[in-house]
Amino acid sequence: METTTNNSNFKSEEYFINMGPQHPATHGVLRLLLTIDGEIIKKVEPDLGYIHRSIEKMCERDSYQQIVHLTDRMDYLSSHINNEAVCLTVENALQIEVPDRVKVIRTIIGELTRIASHCLWWGVMGMDVGALTTYFYGFRDREMINDIFEETCGARLTMNYNIPGGLMFDIHPNFVKRVKDFIAHFKTKLPEYDTLLTGNVIFQKRTKGVGILTKEDAISFGASGPVGRASGYSCDVRKHHPYSALDRVTFNEALKTEGDTFARYQVRIQEMWESLSIIEQLIDNIPEGDYKVATNAVIKLPKGEYYQKVETARGELGVYIISTGTKNPYRVKFRSPGFSNLSLLSHIAVGGKIGDLVATMATLDIVVPDIDR
Amino acid sequence: MNHISLSITKNIHNWLFSIMPEGAASITEMVLIALVYLAIFAVAGLYLVLLERKVAAWFQLRLGPNRVGFKGLLQTMADALKLVSKELTGTDRADKFLYNLAPYFVIISSLMALAVFPFTKEFQAFDINIGIFFLIAISSIGVIGILLGGWSSNNKFALIGAMRSGVQTISYELSVGLSLLTMVLITGSLQLSEIVEVQKNGWLIVQGHIPAVIAFMIYMIAGTAETNRAPFDMVEAESELGAGFHTEYSGMKFAYFFLAEFINMFIIASIATTIFFGGWLSPFGVTESIPVLGVFWFLGKTLLIVFLMMWFRWTFPRLRIDQLLTLEWKYLLPLNLLNIVLMALIVWLNLTIQF
Numbered sequence: 001m002e003t004t005t006n007n008s009n010f011k012s013e014e015y016f017i018n019m020g021p022q023h024p025a026t027h028g029v030l031r032l033l034l035t036i037d038g039e040i041i042k043k044v045e046p047d048l049g050y051i052h053r054s055i056e057k058m059c060e061r062d063s064y065q066q067i068v069h070l071t072d073r074m075d076y077l078s079s080h081i082n083n084e085a086v087c088l089t090v091e092n093a094l095q096i097e098v099p100d101r102v103k104v105i106r107t108i109i110g111e112l113t114r115i116a117s118h119c120l121w122w123g124v125m126g127m128d129v130g131a132l133t134t135y136f137y138g139f140r141d142r143e144m145i146n147d148i149f150e151e152t153c154g155a156r157l158t159m160n161y162n163i164p165g166g167l168m169f170d171i172h173p174n175f176v177k178r179v180k181d182f183i184a185h186f187k188t189k190l191p192e193y194d195t196l197l198t199g200n201v202i203f204q205k206r207t208k209g210v211g212i213l214t215k216e217d218a219i220s221f222g223a224s225g226p227v228g229r230a231s232g233y234s235c236d237v238r239k240h241h242p243y244s245a246l247d248r249v250t251f252n253e254a255l256k257t258e259g260d261t262f263a264r265y266q267v268r269i270q271e272m273w274e275s276l277s278i279i280e281q282l283i284d285n286i287p288e289g290d291y292k293v294a295t296n297a298v299i300k301l302p303k304g305e306y307y308q309k310v311e312t313a314r315g316e317l318g319v320y321i322i323s324t325g326t327k328n329p330y331r332v333k334f335r336s337p338g339f340s341n342l343s344l345l346s347h348i349a350v351g352g353k354i355g356d357l358v359a360t361m362a363t364l365d366i367v368v369p370d371i372d373r
Numbered sequence: 374m375n376h377i378s379l380s381i382t383k384n385i386h387n388w389l390f391s392i393m394p395e396g397a398a399s400i401t402e403m404v405l406i407a408l409v410y411l412a413i414f415a416v417a418g419l420y421l422v423l424l425e426r427k428v429a430a431w432f433q434l435r436l437g438p439n440r441v442g443f444k445g446l447l448q449t450m451a452d453a454l455k456l457v458s459k460e461l462t463g464t465d466r467a468d469k470f471l472y473n474l475a476p477y478f479v480i481i482s483s484l485m486a487l488a489v490f491p492f493t494k495e496f497q498a499f500d501i502n503i504g505i506f507f508l509i510a511i512s513s514i515g516v517i518g519i520l521l522g523g524w525s526s527n528n529k530f531a532l533i534g535a536m537r538s539g540v541q542t543i544s545y546e547l548s549v550g551l552s553l554l555t556m557v558l559i560t561g562s563l564q565l566s567e568i569v570e571v572q573k574n575g576w577l578i579v580q581g582h583i584p585a586v587i588a589f590m591i592y593m594i595a596g597t598a599e600t601n602r603a604p605f606d607m608v609e610a611e612s613e614l615g616a617g618f619h620t621e622y623s624g625m626k627f628a629y630f631f632l633a634e635f636i637n638m639f640i641i642a643s644i645a646t647t648i649f650f651g652g653w654l655s656p657f658g659v660t661e662s663i664p665v666l667g668v669f670w671f672l673g674k675t676l677l678i679v680f681l682m683m684w685f686r687w688t689f690p691r692l693r694i695d696q697l698l699t700l701e702w703k704y705l706l707p708l709n710l711l712n713i714v715l716m717a718l719i720v721w722l723n724l725t726i727q728f
């Protein structure tokens with residue numbers, strides 16, 4: 001991509017620069033150790049651990065109901081889906097069949113969470129490439145979703161709405177109407193996103209052909225979610241291993257083959273449309289019934305190992321629980337999408353400019369608490 | 374000094390010369406005029422900041438500042454007060470002398486450029502016969518301040534920002550200069566008051582039609598790049614470099630950089646107004662009798678162009694450094710050279726539109 005002359009007349013000099021942990025582009029407390037030659041990136045080393053809270057260790061101390069709270073704080077932008085992952089694992093282990101109503105509501109809220117997360121990502125993506133206005137447009141629409149959540153479960157971000165066996169409360173009577181209002185609203189606003197940013201010449205120049213990830217690399221680095229799908233790797237857990245009510249809806253998996261920053265961008269925009277269609281299919285016929293099944297106050301999983309994966313807004317989240325039959329898990333391991341996706345960065349950002357690194361990192365959609373846990 | 378002939382200034386001039394010897398009177402007058410320009414500078418800078426914040430708010434579904442003073446009119450005054458009272462911090466092992474010197478380069482260059490504009494008929498601090506040349510020369514001094522600031526603050530991010538700024542400003546200066554030169558072919562003079570006079574037969578953008586419009590577009594692109602504003606804000610590029618070259622500046626020194634950016638925007642818009650849109654001339658030709666109205670027309674046109682630049686900033690993403698240079702050296706510069714030839718032909722063949 002770049003040629004740096006190293007002859008005796010013009011000796012290029014590489015130098016080291018610290019990007020983060022306090023830097024606007026690292027989206028939190030991620031530290032990147034950059035070796036750069038002028039503007040060209042020679043080496044990227046992510047340095048993690050600035051927001052490590054040892055959530056996995058804390059899980060070994062807590063009961064299964066309490067673990068759900070902790071997962072809110074991992075990938076806080078898809079907190080509902082994280083909760084769902086733990087609840088599904090526990091329910092599978094206990095062999096509880098949750099009512100249909102719970103499944104449908106979980107899926108609807110999960111997709112709303114995905115849209116909210118992608119809205120925020122879109123805003124920040126624009127900001128990272130220098131278009132500041134996108135941030136406010138993204139937040140306007142995300143705010144509507146947060147309001148819906150607030151009405152139903154009292155919290156806007158770390159919702160903790162799922163419990164093993166169902167939901168904490170029933171949905172608010174306004175829920176269906178407000179979700180429908182949101183869909184109508186968002187369908188007029190999504191094309192606006194395209195006019196403001198996607199179609200912009202400068203934006204396309206900045207993103208096309210930048211940070212290319214091949215399908216082979218995507219698979220070997222364990223990329224998942226939009227990052228993997230933009231490289232042509234069909235990895236949507238919702239499609240391949242449907243959970244909750246996802247087996248009763250039809251949707252397309254957003255796939256692109258280019259693998260560059262622009263493809264990752266397009267995949268996320270496409271996913272917002274797909275999520276809208278999933279919600280539309282479910283919102284009109286939420287089955288009547290209980291919103292939870294009774295579980296024991298102290299949940300004890302049978303001895304064994306349990307694994308469940310779900311598709312969060314960032315990719316595949318796996319929950320692996322080893323139980324020895326007591327009220328606490330023996331070991332909990334989260335396979336977080338952000339960690340694998342970040343590991344690509346040092347592979348795909350080398351050779352680009354500093355601006356490319358920022359754009360590439362924006363489309364990896366990193367949430368640092370998800371990486372550090 | 375003799376060129377200022379609005380009645381108030383004339384009276385002050387006569388009064389000063391009547392009460393003190395000639396030399397002392399001249400010096401007093403110079404100081405007075407400098408103070409007037411400083412006041413214009415401060416007020417224009419502060420209110421442009423406010424305007425930018427309001428425009429940004431309109432674009433971004435927000436209200437903008439609306440608490441301090443009537444409808445937020447005193448907001449930037451309050452900000453300035455805060456900045457004045459702030460502690461001046463700096464980095465260890467910074468080159469203290471250059472570090473402190475840098476903001477003055479930036480602010481002085483924009484202040485001096487302000488002096489040559491004809492705000493209205495004969496309301497001009499000094500009307501030199503190399504007006505445009507002077508403007509281009511003076512506006513280049515600002516980049517020295519940015520380079521010094523980035524270099525001396527002992528911070529790699531600041532240094533990258535400063536180097537980007539150097540590269541960018543030096544490149545785009547060519548386009549600014551050449552596009553203005555294109556228009557000078559019509560006027561036949563570099564003197565700003567003369568250029569406005571020529572436009573009594575129609576604004577230059579009309580007189581020069583096709584090449585003038587091309588020159589104006591090139592000028593706007595290059596001018597935006599000159600002021601280091603989005604989509605060319607490589608220098609600050611907050612998502613890449615934090616705050617760029619002024620990362621390590623605080624308080625009033627930061628405010629100098631900040632104000633200078635806005636004044637530079639005003640200057641770029643003023644040049645566009647003077648060269649392309651008839652300066653203080655009204656579009657309906659009634660300014661002749663009431664010169665004071667010229668200020669209104671001048672500011673009106675300038676603010677429209679300022680608004681255009683703000684529009685750019687709040688809509689476009691930022692270019693990458695190599696794309697920025699490609700745009701200048703591979704597209705704008707050749708186009709500009711062709712445009713000059715085209716304009717020369719048009720002037721030579723008398724194809725300009727004169728009313």
